[in-house]
Amino acid sequence: MDQSLKLEHQICFQLYTASKELTRLYRPILAPLNLTYSQYLVMLVLWEEDGIDLRQLGSRLTLDSGTLSPLVKRLIQIGYVEKSRATDDERKIVVRLTEDGSALREQALEVPRQVSGMLNIDEATYVAYMEMLTDIKTRLHDFGERQREQ
Amino acid sequence: MDQSLKLEHQICFQLYTASKELTRLYRPILAPLNLTYSQYLVMLVLWEEDGIDLRQLGSRLTLDSGTLSPLVKRLIQIGYVEKSRATDDERKIVVRLTEDGSALREQALEVPRQVSGMLNIDEATYVAYMEMLTDIKTRLHDFGERQREQ
C-alpha cells in the first residue's frame, strides 16, 4: 500500500492546519481590538510604515487588490485608517492611520505577549521555527525563479 | 523602539504566508484533477477511509459542517463522491467515493511527487519540518486543554 497520499504525511496539510489553528488562537485576542486576523496584519504594516500605498501593502502581505480593497474599506469604516490619492501618481492610493488607528498600537503591544504565553515556547525553539518557515518560503520562491527562467 | 510588533518577527505571519504560498503551488497541479486544495484534502481522507460520515471528515480536517456541507456538494456535482444517510443513525451523512472518485487516486499519486520536486527538499529536512509543525499544533492543543480545565 502506497503511503504517499496519507493526509498526515503531507507537509501542506500540517502547514494548513497549523496556520488555521494559530489564527484561531488570535481571534479572541483580537476581538477586543475590533480586528480580524487579516486586518491585524494590515495594521502591523501600517504601524511600521504609515502612509504606504495599496500595492506596497499587498506586496508585504502577499495579497492582491481583490482582497485588500474591501479589507481597507472595512478598516476605514471602523475608523482606524483613511485613504487618499498620491499626489505624485494619481493611480496610487495611500493608506494612513487615523488617530484611533495609531492609538490602537498601545493595546496591540499586548498581543504578541499573550500569544507567546499561550504557545509556551522558548526563544531558541521559536527562532528555529521561524527559520524553518522562511526556508520553506525560500524554496517556494526559488522554484518560482526556476520556472520564470524557462 | 519596541520590535515586538514587527510583521516579519511574528510566527503567525510566517505560517500564514508559507501556507498560502504552498497552497498556491498546488493549484496548477490540482487543476487537471479538477480539484481545489480543500477538495483535494477531502479526497485524501476518503482514499484512506471511504464511507465515513461528515463529522469524522470534519474532525480529520478541522472543518465544520458550514465548510464541509457545500464543499461535499461540489464534489458530488463533479461526480467524485455521493452521500447517503447512515442506516444505524439517521442523523449521519455518509460520504462515499464514486467510481470516478476512486479512479482519480491513480492520477493523484503524482501530486506529492511533483510537489516535493518543486520544493526540492531532502528527506531528513522534510521529517524535521513535519515534527516542528506537529509540535506547534501540540502546543496549541495543550493550551486548549489548559483552558478547558479551568
Next chain:
DNA sequence: AACGATTAAGTTGTGCACAATTTAAATTAT
C-alpha cells in the same frame, strides 16, 4: 506629441472558513 504597453485599484464571481442559528434524530434523565 501621440500611441501602445504597463501599472494601480477596483469590481465581479467562486470557493473556502467559521460563527450562529435551525431542524431533526438520538440519548439521557426523570
Next chain:
DNA sequence: ATAATTTAAATTGTGCACAACTTAATCGTT
C-alpha cells in the same frame, strides 16, 4: 414513556483569498 438534553447536518451571514476583468493614469517609443 415522555420531556429535556445532546448531537449531526444544513443554512445564513460575514470576511477573507484569488482569478479574471475593467478603468484610469503613467511610461516608453517612436
